[in-house]
Amino acid sequence: PFNPQTKIKFSIKQTSFAEMKIFDILGREVKTLVNENLKAGEYEATFNAASLPSGIYFYTLRTADFTETRKMVLVK
Secondary structure: OEOOEEEEEEEEOOOEEEEEEEEEOOOOEEEEEEEEEEOOEEEEEEEEOOOOOOEEEEEEEEEOOEEEEEEEEEOO
């Protein structure tokens, strides 16, 4: 759980276009945190949800050869 801001750490194994998006429980896109070419390495994206209601959100990280979705809980 987080309120109202959290940091999402992720790593890229090889240089690739990376995209990280936040979705609400209904699958609607809420925000795009990353949308660029990244070199291999460790990264951190900050998600500020101050203007959003409490609830369950998902973030999806996509690269050329990898996709992962995780759940987050916003508690205000």
